[in-house]
Amino acid sequence: MSSYSKELEVAELAVQRATLLTKRVFHEKAKGTLSKDDKSPVTIGDFGAQALIIHAIKQNFPDDEVVGEEEASSLRDEHDLRDQIWALVEETRLTDASAEKTVGGPILSVEAMLDAIDKGNSSGGSKGRIWALDPIDGTKGFLRGGQYAVCLALMVDGDVKVGVLGCPNLPVDDSAPLSTDVGVDQTDSEGKGVIFSAVAGQGAISRALGTGGLAKSQPIHMKPVEDISQATFCESVEAAHSSHGDQFAIATKLGITKQSVRMDSQAKYGSIARGAGDIYLRLPVRADYQEKIWDHAAGDLIVREAGGQVTDSLGKRLDFSKGRTLVSNKGVVAAPAPVHGKVLEVVKEVLAKK
Ligand SMILES: Nc1ncnc2c1ncn2[C@@H]1O[C@H](COP(=O)(O)O)[C@@H](OP(=O)(O)O)[C@H]1O
Ligand SMILES: [Mg+2]
Numbered sequence: 001m002s003s004y005s006k007e008l009e010v011a012e013l014a015v016q017r018a019t020l021l022t023k024r025v026f027h028e029k030a031k032g033t034l035s036k037d038d039k040s041p042v043t044i045g046d047f048g049a050q051a052l053i054i055h056a057i058k059q060n061f062p063d064d065e066v067v068g069e070e071e072a073s074s075l076r077d078e079h080d081l082r083d084q085i086w087a088l089v090e091e092t093r094l095t096d097a098s099a100e101k102t103v104g105g106p107i108l109s110v111e112a113m114l115d116a117i118d119k120g121n122s123s124g125g126s127k128g129r130i131w132a133l134d135p136i137d138g139t140k141g142f143l144r145g146g147q148y149a150v151c152l153a154l155m156v157d158g159d160v161k162v163g164v165l166g167c168p169n170l171p172v173d174d175s176a177p178l179s180t181d182v183g184v185d186q187t188d189s190e191g192k193g194v195i196f197s198a199v200a201g202q203g204a205i206s207r208a209l210g211t212g213g214l215a216k217s218q219p220i221h222m223k224p225v226e227d228i229s230q231a232t233f234c235e236s237v238e239a240a241h242s243s244h245g246d247q248f249a250i251a252t253k254l255g256i257t258k259q260s261v262r263m264d265s266q267a268k269y270g271s272i273a274r275g276a277g278d279i280y281l282r283l284p285v286r287a288d289y290q291e292k293i294w295d296h297a298a299g300d301l302i303v304r305e306a307g308g309q310v311t312d313s314l315g316k317r318l319d320f321s322k323g324r325t326l327v328s329n330k331g332v333v334a335a336p337a338p339v340h341g342k343v344l345e346v347v348k349e350v351l352a353k354k
């Protein structure tokens, strides 16, 4: 039986290296932003992080496929942007030489960088080893100066086996309280940055993000919820990504009077997994939107391995085996296993009334 220890090490170091690049872009005023066909933003940070992570995967596991959010076609004629990304990618190294070697060392040319980005074009599915990569999740948060996450997961035959979330703007300390103010305390200043990770059947851990080599880790667990009315629930900052109205109605029905914690990215999954929050609700705004596998694969495993349950609003487990999206999934309800049933019951009641 495989323990996926090599995969976990490569994934954590690759995510760590990518955050060195994204942190540099985070501090720059001009983040080299393009608008994609669906009108959503992408930055030089997203492209650079995708290139570095796919390079690390392909150097270690050449036959594995990658479902990555970004692709390089727009960069092949945007030479200025391409050169800005290359300058970042060329300079980004882990401070520990052996760790840098583990992630495949440098990318050797601009062409190789563009090719690496384009290797994220797997169509996904239920067979074989496929990585799901979101080089910057919460790009809108990243642009706003809020939370974002570098997300990587390995699926084997459609099932998530390894999940890693690099969150440069979250506190290292698992017991630090969450801020309810999106604008406050969300920088990667001194002492910030955490990696969450999990291997199926082996539990979830966190460790300081660091800059080269992996810091000591500790196990993380969801907080036992004795009184659901005291639970902290997390949701997206962006009202277009999930229904704040439905989520408010559900929280109210659960007796929760505390304001929700609004946070961009899969930092929400990591935060509930370590007990800094309790419940994550993501109810669809539009019936035709299909959730992307890279927005959930790592977080789903980390929360489940920390003692949580993750389903959609109908109570179905998220199914990563259908392709690049979750296809027929209806939102996300993530909560500690002992109270998930109660939360789901209220979710169904509120949605039935619409
Ligand atoms: N209408 C929609 N409903 C749900 N998710 C959406 C959406 N439009 C975009 N998204 C996704 O929401 C993600 C951010 O989630 P959150 O709101 O939790 O920060 C985006 O990831 P990226 O930022 O990687 O593009 C994007 O994939
Ligand atoms: Mg995006």
Ligand SMILES: [Mg+2]
Binding pocket: 134, 136, 137, 138, 294, 295
């Ligand atoms: Mg995303």
Ligand SMILES: [Mg+2]
Binding pocket: 046, 069, 134, 135, 136, 137, 138, 139
């Ligand atoms: Mg993204």
